[in-house]
Amino acid sequence: MRAVIQRVRQAEVRVDGKVVGSIGNGLCVFLGVNRSDTARDIAYMVRKIPNLRIFEDNEGKMNKSLRDVSGAILLVSQFTLYGECSRGLRPSYMEAAPPEQAEAMYGALVERLQEEGERVETGVFRAMMDVAILNHGPVTIILDSSREGRNK
Numbered sequence: 001m002r003a004v005i006q007r008v009r010q011a012e013v014r015v016d017g018k019v020v021g022s023i024g025n026g027l028c029v030f031l032g033v034n035r036s037d038t039a040r041d042i043a044y045m046v047r048k049i050p051n052l053r054i055f056e057d058n059e060g061k062m063n064k065s066l067r068d069v070s071g072a073i074l075l076v077s078q079f080t081l082y083g084e085c086s087r088g089l090r091p092s093y094m095e096a097a098p099p100e101q102a103e104a105m106y107g108a109l110v111e112r113l114q115e116e117g118e119r120v121e122t123g124v125f126r127a128m129m130d131v132a133i134l135n136h137g138p139v140t141i142i143l144d145s146s147r148e149g150r151n152k
Contacts, residue, residue, distance in 0.1 A: 001031060001032065001033055001034060001037050001041040001042070001044070001045055001105070001109075001143075001144070001145045002031070002032040002034065002081045002082065002142070002143070002144045002145075002146075003029050003030065003031050003032075003045060003049065003081075003142070003143040003144075004029070004030040004078075004081065004140065004141075004142055005027050005028070005029050005030075005049065005052065005054075005140065005141045005142070005143060006027065006028045006029075006133055006135045006138070006139065006140050006141075007026075007027060007054050007055065007135065007136050007137055007138075007139035007140075008023070008025070008026060008027065008028045008074075008133050008134055008135055008136055009024070009025060009134045009136045010022075010023065010024050010025075010133075010134045011023055011026075011028040011074045011131065011132065011133045011134065012074070012131070012132050013074065013076055013121075013122075013123040013124075013129050013130070013131045013132075014129065014130045014131075014132075015123070015124045015127045015128070015129055015130075020122070020123060020124055020129075021074050021076075021121035021122050021123055022074070022121060023071075023072035023073070023074045023119070023121050024071075024072065025069060025070075025071045025072070026066060026069075026071030026072040026073055026074070026119075027049065027052075027066055027071060027072075027073050027074070028073075028074045028076070028131070028133050028135075029049060029073055029074065029075045029076065030076050030077075030078040030081060031045075031075060031076065031077055031078060031081070031106060031109065032077075032078055032079055032080070032081030032082045032096060033077075033079070033096065033097040033101065033102040033105045033106060034082060034095055034096065034097060034146065035095060035096065035097045035098070035101065036146075037097060037105055037145065039108075040145075041105075041145040041146075042105065042108050042109050042112055043112075044143075044145040044148055045109055045143065045145060046109070046112045046113060046116060048143055049066070049073065049113070049143070050065060050066045050067050050073070050113065050116065050118050051065045051066075051067065052065060052066070052141060053065050054139050054141060055068065055069045055071070062139075066118070067118075072118070072119040072120070072121060073113060073118055073119065073120045073121070074120075074121045074122070074123075075106075075109070075110060075113075075120055075121070075122050075123075076122070076123040076129065076131055077102065077103075077106050077123060077125050077126075079093060079096040079097075079099075079102060080093070081096075082095040082096035083096075099125075099126060102125075103125045103126070106125060107125075110122060
């Protein structure tokens with residue numbers, strides 16, 4: 001799994017002009033699912049995302065996590081995170097999971113985060129979405145579960 005995580009003051013996702021997910025202070029997470037991802041990759045994201053220390057403490061240092069600041073997550077599926085552009089100008093998405101697999105993994109991640117007590121809002125899987133983000137910092141972090149190795 002690959003996630004692009006942005007620390008936000010607010011974020012929302014619209015489908016056909018209607019807000020389907022919205023948060024205030026928290027993290028906007030764009031998530032791509034790789035065809036080789038398993039439950040281990042979900043567990044990695046569940047461990048990392050809410051615990052990343054990317055929120056400022058009273059001294060202005062990034063020492064606080066999403067949990068410390070009682071923030072929320074806006075989780076948006078984005079298969080284009082696995083776009084490969086090294087050859088030519090049109091991205092190849094061969095590494096991205098097929099839609100059925102990706103949707104199941106995405107749903108499982110949402111469920112696991114909620115089981116851990118996180119407030120999670122979502123977009124609509126496979127829909128054309130408009131995402132509005134007020135990135136605070138700006139702070140943007142990229143997580144890739146494959147970089148941890150297979151000993152998750």
